[in-house]
Amino acid sequence: MRPSVQEMIARSNGKKNKKAIEKIIPILLFLIASVSVLTSIGIVVTLIVETITFFTRVPFFDFIFGTTWLPFSNKDAQFGILPLIVGTLKVTLIATIVAVPIGISAAIYLSEYASENVRRILKPVLEVLAGVPTIVYGFFALTFVTPILQSVFPEIKIFNAISPGIVVGIMIIPMIASLSEDAMSSVPKSIREGALAMGSTKFEVAWKITVPAALSGIIASVVLAVSRAIGETMIVSLAAGSTPRFDGDFTGSIQTMTAYIVQVSKGDAGFGTTIYYSIYAVGFTLFVFTMVMNILAGYVSKRFREEY
């Protein structure tokens, strides 16, 4: 006759030292989790240390308020970051203008209108877009979008802010669409039914109920996507050019913060030079930008949160 279940449990508990495992597991997990935290701290520390070195050579205010970026000049090097920031903002602005309306419309379609079958096909396709390597997007901008733009607007140069802006926008559409769709799909069905039962049309439900209810998630998705656009490197390196400019022209060559870092990293400057340290300062500026965006996103999404 077999022993009772309680006896077997007692026996098996005796074999394995459950208590020891229970003690080790959290420590182990903590160590593994620390790796990523420590890495982040390490990166920030390196950034800060090298940036401080940079500021011993270039005055802080010349850097953040300077309107000329001329690092490679031998006698008259100037490190005013505003032209790079303006370059980044031009691309980001165009990307946002392209991606936000399209991304949110796609999200509304997928969550409110598309049948289960359509959604099952469309969503993965959309997510494939997010998996395209950025270098491919870069070539797409340079060799496909730019020529088309030029054929319509001849004044556009081969390197410009519009074409990479559009393509960065295309790149972040899936992010906005997919995350916004998640936010909208998680609005309870019962709330939609409540609105439909009042004689609302489908669009009224989508626009006046679902979108406001999911607004915090939608804003979060937009901010994340815009952060991606700000940090995007490959597309702008290939298609935007390398001319730091402090003006409002979108049709000619520009340079973004990321493209500048690439340019220097490719070997235009030796270790220990001011130019070398400048990439850390620029990198730190980028970091501040995305951090501010994230804090802003947190604030805005809390402000707009509609609880349900």
Next chain:
Amino acid sequence: MTTIITEKTTTEEVNDSAKKAVYETNQLNLWYGSNHALKNIDLEIMENEVTAIIGPSGCGKSTYLKTLNRMVELVPSVKTSGEILYRGRNIFDHDYGVEELRTRVGMVFQKPNPFPKSIYDNIAYGPRIHGIKNKKILDEIVEKSLRGAAIWEEVKDRLNENAYSISGGQQQRICIARALAIEPDVILMDEPTSALDPISTLKVEELVQELKKDYSIIIVTHNMQQAARISDKTAFFLNGEVIEYDQTDTIFSNPSDKRTEDYISGRFG
């Protein structure tokens, strides 16, 4: 004395026969895919009455209620045959706009489902989407609807708070107020008290009594005492069929069908 009573009875009868039908259901059949959920339903629902629909789970009572404002069509595989005349017009007619129907026929759901907006915006939602923009008129409608749903005193100082910040029972009355805001003709209630505590339930029941002066109310309920307490007529559904439909008093005191009797006496369901 006797004559007076007789006279009174006659007047009541006259009043009763003067009442018009809001809904006439003729040979309604409904399928979810291959599942035949409603079978040959014939039912006439009168205005300014409370009509209760009772029956065990899965008998089709909620399905029938949702057919009355065509909310049932949100289920993709639904097919119907037969007709439902609302005020003499078949709601399945191709040119009958479903939004138009739902503007005349309000609904209160099983679980309170206020919009994730302020209490004020919840009530003003209906009037707003139907084109009423004037702030003064909206204020008036909001107050009137909240008073109508007997919740004005409780929320008048917190109209700008999120509707989810109040209790479940209050939320349900907000949902009733929301339905009242567009001054519908009929209010459908799908087990409106099943998620509420006894005190909130009592309040909603009193409210239903109050509302029937101005509205025709059709209420699905699991709770037979509730049906007995608040309704004028009761329909007993079983397996997608109407077994019995009569005055509530008759149904509960002297049912003509054995199955009705078994159900109301708690032998099954």
